[in-house]
Amino acid sequence: MKITALLVLKAAPETTDPVILANASDVSHFGYFQRSSVKEFVVFVGRTVASRTPPSQRQSVQHEEYKVHAYNRNGLCAVGFMDDHYPVRSAFSLLNQVIDEYHKSFGETWRSAKEDSAQPWPYLADALTKFQDPAEADKLLKIQRELDETKIILHKTIDSVLARGEKLDSLVEKSSDLSMASQMFYKQAKKTNSCCTIL
């Protein structure tokens, strides 16, 4: 489950190509010679998908072994390249976050961008590494995961409580036997004490 690249583009109207505003990609798992081509491929596919995503729409496309998720919000489009196992919901929540963050940091300056910006945006790179685990991006997923863990722990607790119950039952048995035995002991002692006058 990994993210290969995250892109933020300015989705111009259909006629022009989208302009790349930020780009972060993780090509470490490709061979050294393929990295540049992969980067190009990412750029190209990202542009195409962004240009074909209508505004305020989400879209997921399958491309070879990647799923490309795109979210276009009023002209600002975030595109993510994930593999098939990455849950789609987390992908879109991640894109949401990226767009919000971009809004916060850059405001409206991106609207005037005409060319691909070459400056890296550190947040995007951080996001790429942080969100390799889909749980980070999607709060719901995180909560679900923690709840499941808690449930497992609770199940174990209940098992141990049941064992405790069994042990307590055996203790009750033993203590009742003990009290019976001590009662017999007392009666015997009393008996021997009562008939002593003969000797």
Next chain:
Amino acid sequence: MQARHGQSSYRDRTDEFFGVVESRRRSIAPAAENNVPHGGGGGRREDPRSAAANQSEFSKRASLIGLAIHQTSQKLSKLAQLAKRSSVFDDPTREIQELTVVIKQEISGLNGALLDLQAVRNSHNDESNISRDTTTHSATVVDDLKNRLMDTTKEFKDVLTLRTENMKIQEDRMKKFSLISSKESANPFVRQRPLASKPSPSQPAPLPWANGSSSSSSQIVPSRQGEAESSPLLQQSQQQQQHMVPLQDTYMQSRAEALHNVESTIHELGNIFTQLATMVSQQGEIAIRIDQNMEDTLANVEGAQSQLARYLNSISSNRWLMIKIFFVLIAFLMVFLFFVA
């Protein structure tokens, strides 16, 4: 009946034989014989001749009908084979339909011919004096032909039902495939089914991408999250619009579903906690009981210990008493000895 037949044959054979010979002779030279006045004696001979003629005509007709039925059943078996071929490709609809029409016509024709035959036989029965053998024989023949025709019709009906079932299956498959193939272009069915239109060749550059995306978008469609979408490159934009809205919905739906899951998980957790509390309180009761038992035991043992202590005391004190009693005894003995000695 056999005996009577035997009797009648025993009695009337010669005349019959003569009648047959006459009819043979007459059939050989029918033109000449027709002009011969039959007169009184010919009444008897006429009957066998007309009977024989009727019989031969009847048998000829019956044999024709039987042959036709056989041919129809052959065609029907071919039709059944075609109908069983339930492949999506090479659908022999036309041939099947042609065959169906032909078979239907033949069956109806055979029906009519059989009815005619029966009518002819009945009319012949009425007008001429045929022996009981011929009547039963013709009746059996007609019945047999009727049965065979009924079987053929039944088979035909079965084949038609099979055919309709297959067509329904094919339609469902078509619908399924057309739903998918409307989103993809690399599907081999696209070539055969005109339902899915091919992508326009005017966009060559993004086409391989669309092909690649579409070929694997079919795998995503049945996936649980079902949000995979094909690019607008494919077919009509209307379809794309229709699919855009479901994507938004499915995204929201998946979020809603996740929330529901979380809620139900929390609910279950609450349940588990409640159960835990119940179990612990029950076990608390058990612990109290154990405590009581132990206290009882303690009391018993203490009581027993005091008893034993008292016993010990009494035992030890008894010895003192015994010593005293012995002294007293010894004193008595001494006194006794004194008295004796």
